[in-house]
Amino acid sequence: MPEKNIDTLIHAGWLIPVVPSNTVLRNCSIAIHEGKIIALLPSGEARQRFNATEQYDLPSSLLIPGLINAHGHAGMSLLRGYADDQKLHAWLNESIWPAESRWMSEEFVHVGAELAIAEMLLSGTTCFSDMYFFPDQTARAARSHGIKCQLAFPVLEFPSAWARHADEYIHKGLALRDEYRDDSRISIAFGPHAPYTVNDPTLEKIATLAGELDAPIQIHLHESTEEITQSMADHGQRPIERLHQLGLLTPLTQCVHMTQLIDSDIALLAESGSHVVHCPESNLKLSNGFCPIEALLNAGINIALGTDGAASNNDLNMLGEARTAALIAKGVSGNPELLPAHEALELATINSARALGIDSKTGSIEAGKAADLVAIDLAHITSQPLYNTVSQLIYTDTARHISHTWVNGKLLVEDGRLLALDQSELIHKVQHWQTKIQAER
Secondary structure, three states: OOOEEEEEEEEEEEEOOOOOOOOOEEEEEEEEEOOEEEEEEEHHHHHHHEEEEEEEEEEEEEEEEOEEEOOOOHHHHHHOOOOOOOOHHHHHHHHHHHHHHHHOOHHHHHHHHHHHHHHHHHOOEEEEEEOOOOHHHHHHHHHHHOOEEEEEEEEOOOOOOOOOOHHHHHHHHHHHHHHOOOOOOEEEEEEEOOOOOOOHHHHHHHHHHHHHHOOOEEEEEOOOHHHHHHHHHHHOOOHHHHHHHOOOOOOOEEEEEOOOOOHHHHHHHHHHOOEEEEOHHHHHHOOOOOOOHHHHHHOOOOEEEOOOOOOOOOOOOHHHHHHHHHHHHHHHHOOOOOOOHHHHHHHOOHHHHHHOOOOOOOOOOOOOOEOOEEEEEOOOHHHOOOOOHHHHHHHOOOHHHEEEEEEOOEEEEEOOEEOOOOHHHHHHHHHHHHHHHHHOO
């Protein structure tokens, strides 16, 4: 007779725990109780040891840790395809910021966040980091639909529909932090938008507050050549040098994009212990250059992975992002051995967890961690023949074959269907916004 009653047993044909690295297990099971993984063991032994309320037999499926999207703008999903094929500053100044000025509201962000969350859950993301206006609405959507998130509340010097000036952005963000202080799935970080939109006194204030609160900081940094040129003209320093001088670079800092780096920039990252959030597809689409993966890895810097927003990507598919990251690393370096498939998966799981400061809780399949899990059906024609499971996961279009997604042991996607979100109703709300926006372009 089984010796222990538990909530859930998942039996799978293949399993990639991520920790230890480059490991693939066959015919294994995960035992889950009260939202956490309590054991990882051969399926035969699992059936003998545990009596589970729910059992899932997935013999043709691969189990991986839930993917962690370390940077995005969920509300901007309503602007997917609104402004494409433009340079970054033209895209921002001539298209995106005017559209946001016209349409930004609580409802806009809530519907956009729901759209992003639906897309992410269906493509295997169980946790995301977000930087956008009305973060309270993104928090409400995340809480409602069961996904985890870090919300980096935006801070800028100029007004928006959410706040009038930097002090108000910070005040509202800290109030949001207090509101979600005891929420295990939602954490709050500082989100100064970029060095070119936030002045020195505000950045110093953020550095002080973040240090006092032991809170993360996420910032767009070294995103384009223009940013660096302007910083040299305005401050006589490269952007990362300025942040270092202002005390903003710490082990809790998440630096997003990080193209156009030189050796001294990389040395500052390594010295400070700051993390890099790589967004390869957005960088490519906006022609902002390449994040120097090889040099960062050689310097021992943690590299996480993010999609950026759907307005500049245009999807939130983290497995696709991992594939792009691996291919770019090889192409730019001229080294086909750089960023092999298992390391690309680590960028999207344990490395992203490490950047968000949650690697003790999620990012790999280990006993004691949260049961944030994804099942991918490998029985499809595009997954045949199956010589190397990790390679197949990263280099083929496996995201469309995700069948199940669990967060804290709760099933949110089953057989490719969202369980906690009415997809038809969501599409109707999104199309309503599209009609309004398109009518006034």
